[in-house]
Amino acid sequence: MNNTSTSGITPTTTKIFGGYRAATDVYDESALAPGNSRPHWRDFISSFEKLGREELAVRWENGRRIIREHGVTYNVYGDPQGLERPWELDMVPLLIAPDEWRSLEVGLAQRAKLFNLILTDLYGPQRLLRDGLIPPALVFANPGFLRSCHGLRVPGEIHLHLHAVDLARAPNGQWWALGDRTQSPSGNGYALENRIVLSRILPDEFRDSQVKRLASFFRILRDSLRQLAPQNTDNPNVVLLTPGPHNETYFEHAYLARYLGFTLVEGGDLTVRDRRVFLKTLEGLQPVDVIFRRVDDSFCDPLELRGDSFLGVPGLVEAARAGNVAIANALGSGVIESPAFLAFLPSLCRHLLGEELKLPSVATWWCGHAKEHKYVLDHLDDIVVKSGIATQARKSSFGGRLSNLEREDLIAAICARPFEFVGQEQVALSTAPVWLNEKLEPRRISLRAYIAAQGDTFSVMPGGLVRVSPAASDPIVSMQSGGGSKDTWVLSDSPVAPVSLLTAAGQPLSFPRLAAELPSRVADNLYWLGRYVERLENRMRVLRCVIARMTDEATSENTSELAELVQLLVRLEILHKRFFGGVSATELQHEILALVYDSERVGSVRELGLRIRHITSVARDRFSVDTWSILNQLQSDSRTRPGRIPLANALSLINTLIMDLAAFSGMEMENMTRGHSWRFLDFGRRLERGSNLINLLSSALAPKINTPVLLEPLLEIADSSMTYRRRYLAQPQLPSVLELLVLDKGNPRSLAYQLTALTELAANLPHYGNDSIQNPEEQRLDRLTAHLLRCSIPDLSRLAANEQKETIAQWLGEWSTGLTAVSNELSHHYFSLTISRVS
Amino acid sequence: MTYKINHTTTYDYTESVSLSHHLLRLAPRDLPHQRCLNHNVEVAPQPAISERHFDYFGNAVTFLTIEGAHKKLVVTSESQVSVTPRATPAPAETLAWENVRTSSRGRQMGQSLEANEFIFDSPLVKTAAEYADYAAPSFTKNRPILEAALDLTGRIYADFKFDPKATTIATSLEEVFKSRRGVCQDFAQLEIACFRSLGLPARYVSGYLETDPPFGSVRLIGADASHAWVSFYCHGLGWIDLDPTNNIMPTMRHFAVAYGRDYNDVSPIRGVTLGTGEHTLKVAVDVAAIAETAKGQGNASISTATNL
Secondary structure (H helix, E strand, C coil): CHHHHHCCCCCCCCCCHHHCCCCCCCCECCEEECCEECHHHHHHHHHHHHHHHHHHHHHHHHHHHHHHHHCCEEECCCCCCCCEEECCECCCCEEECHHHHHHHHHHHHHHHHHHHHHHHHHCCCCHHHHCCCCCHHHHHCCCCCCHHHCCCCCHHHCCCCEEEEEEEECCCCCEEEEEEECCCCCCHHHHHHHHHHHHHHCHHHHHHCCECCCHHHHHHHHHHHHCCCCCCCCCCCEEEEECCCCCCCHHHHHHHHHHHCCEEEEHHHEEEECCEEEEEECCEEEECCEEEECCCHHHCCCCCCCCCCCCCCCCHHHHHHCCCCEEECCCCHHHHHCHHHHHHHHHHHHHHHCCCCCCCECCEEECCCHHHHHHHHHCHHHEEEEECCCCCCCCCEEHHHCCHHHHHHHHHHHHHCHHHEEEEECCCCCEEEEEECCEEEEEEEEEEEEEEEECCEEEECCCCEEEECCCCCCCCCCCCCCCEEECEEEECCCCCCCCCCCCCCCCCCCCCCCCCCCEHHHHHHHHHHHHHHHHHHHHHHHHHHHHHHHHCCCCHHHHHHHHHHHHHHHHCCCCCHHHCCCCCHHHHHHHHHHHHHCCCCCCCHHHHHHHHHHHHHHCHHHCCHHHHHHHHHHHHHCCCCCCCCHHHHHHHHHHHHHHHHHHHHHHHHHHCCCCHHHHHHHHHHHHHHHHHHHHHHHHHCCCCCCHHHHHHHHHHHCCCHHHHHHHHCCCCCHHHHHHHHHHCCCCCCCHHHHHHHHHHHHHCCCCCCCCCCCCHHHHHHHHHHHHHHHCCHHHHHHHHHCCCHHHHHHHHHHHHHHHHHHHHHHHHHHHCCCCEEEC | CEEEEEEEEEEEEEEEEEEEEEEECCCCCCECCEEEEEEEEEEECCCCEEEEEECCCCCEEEEEEEEEEEEEEEEEEEEEEEECCCCCCCHHHCCEHHHHHHHCCCCCCHHHHHHHCCCCCECCECCCHHHHHHHCCCCCCCCEHHHHHHHHHHHHHHHCEECCCCCCCCCCHHHHHHHCEECHHHHHHHHHHHHHHCCCCEEEEEEEECCCCCCCCCCCCCCCCCEEEEEEEECCCEEEEEECCCCECCCCCEEEEEEECCHHHHCCEEEEEECCCCEEEEEEEEEEEECCCCCHHHCCCCCCCCCC
């Protein structure tokens, strides 16, 4: 198909690309001139055109849906709208021609090799300093130079296992390196997700364009990381260390951990004993061999690095010093992210590799040298002034845009401490077509490329993350400031063998995960997820019961049930005590709506939804893509929608959410492996369901409550009306209702069912040490079950018939106390958290 | 002269601590004028791990791990140090301070490269124009550097009041400079800031001070804890010590333990504990001359072993 379509592109047939107005003063990735595409874009454009606007709109919507369902998000610091923002992906990829990529690839591999040699020297003999090839300020004034990591053994002398380079294309078509990410580069997980989405919405274009696959690069990365293990080389335990869900790229951490088959951990999940790193799991301490970190250098160990960090692991540097754990990238590798190094790369490359630097960096003048200092001051209008060493120290200044006062301040600052500054040429970034409002518009782009160490060579990812500026006029690209992204298609000369990556989207690269690698923190979260999901369902069933009686026509039955339900809600502490005597219809409606929509109200549908969202985000690597879709559906369904019939809207919202929860439970029952993850989730659910039922029954049996009127609603809330009707063929009677809801082991909503399930779960929870000793929660559950089984149906019937509601309530109270104790024991036993302090 | 130094640090925890890691920098350094004859550290409770290495600045560091619940930690360090007099350059004959500044810039090699390590800002000592301004009256045009440095030391001694209640480890240099009060650590870091703000290399020295003065000598300040002073660099002469807390040049009564850019690099004990409570800290230091009977310090049996 390559040859047939190339010649078919003429401006008259290109409806979509034909309307693309590429900027003329910069390089455009797709167009040689307006209406004239670059040769390597022509097949793609032709295929894109054939789809037509309507189909493209459908595909675009589809792509956005996949992103939503996968829960691809990016956290924006200081965003008042909330933490997570959906990932922005453009439908048009960046295409890179085969020969062009080959030269980029060579330049990138050389760069990684060079950077690695510089790091080896700085953390070793420091000959480059002694020989005057690197001015001392670049290292000694650099907060990224970690003195406590000097001399640490690094396996194979490889410091950089993953290196990222930001590239920009100048108007003459030349690619330039804008800067490097060397401590824990981000974005390659997003690049992978972009690829998965785009190859789904443009499958034919993807196949026909002969796009190089990404999977092999991730396999290299995974294998190289595994090979770092100083021990357990057959089946090393590799963890991905994340700062946690508040980090901007947390989605990616969870995503990569799943994809690479590593355990996602936070600093608190790890501990150092015997100069070794261990993962705190439910089954005790498991040795960790390799840490693939997404925590910045200086935050990794509060003992030897920044003492105010709670993200790291105390003693980690000592474990690395002892050679007992490998850390990727090596601690301290952030030192060469400083822009000042860019000025010295050509001479360093000649010195260390005996060759010219193949991939030029953006022109950089380090003000620590008098000549460059003067040059920067003389050309202030045309260049960008940045912190040359401490990268976070100040924002970049664009000389030409400064007021006189700002300009004077800048000059004074440079003259006071020249070595802290660099001047950089302003690069006019290239543009690429971006699909916006059903047409293509040019936007500035930069490309982040990735290089992984493979033995003593370096492998370049055939692709990358393209970042797009938010507005046509904006020359800055950054995900933080709200730009979008693109997939990068590196084209091949020859057909590309399909790699299983695309069919196995989102699935781990088939690697056995350790059975015992469930961190205690994650188990804790799963337990509470189970509880909150169940709590939400229960709360919605209670509210639905009330709303239905408020909106249905006012029969006398409805009215009396409603009045009694309000009393029940007061007993359940869902409604305030002041409504005990009764409530006006308006007041009740107001309260009920608040109980659905008010996110500030503890226990409201919205508030519980947000809690669930928070917990799932913390344990997101534990859910399949399908489960994620459901959880995301739950979130988007639970958003407030304006409407004129508030109660009816609330009712339909609740109905939708109950279906979402049913889908989640179905996924949990049918798709989750019966490991500890599932056990803790289900334990939470059963325990919550049991105690909700007890509360419901105790409240319904409370003095001054007209219990018989509430029997029908009780069955409704406990989702047992159908069963009751089929079995008893009669109006609800207290003894039969109690039998069904309390004693019937076959009813998945009954108390007996929950207790039996809990007992079984407890028996299979992980044990510490001696197996023959029962866990405290196990013993307590056994006592509870025994108690329950002793109270037979005739007993209950007799009590119920004699109106001995108090005695029944007393039993319920005892069980309730028992369940609370079980929960406490569980938390104490498995989840007790510890905080570290520095002194 | 030979001295015996005892340094006991006691941590009392309000809540039981299940795991703790510590870094100790307690072993006196071996220097041309100072020999560490013996160094011994005892830790209670018994540590699970006690490993020694030398840090970036050449200081001996012991890494400790204490496992198992404990509510108290006692670290007792015992050292024997012999000191010999060191030559003091004639202040008026030292290089003009501007020459030292010029030689400290640009491409440096050898020992001067090492000095470059101590010119720039460090976590606790940030250079600023106000420190350069404060130092300016001492650093007049072409003044020999040691003369200027001694003058600065004297002014800090006169202008700042020794007041253990005024500052804690967390007090910033800016606050010390404003309140004109502090302890040896603050004065050392202040003087370092003055040197560095002028473009001169200066480093932090942690160590001990003789507590029991020989008959007829003045009792020096800072007796009951570890001490700190400053060392500046002069091309051709190397590092020269100054004690701004006592306004003297350290000779026979100062014992150096560790060098670094500031207190952060050399804190005698730094630890991270796993637990929720607070802690109180007690430090006791005793330095005493011992009789010159054991003349063994010259032979090869000099021991710096850490015996835990």
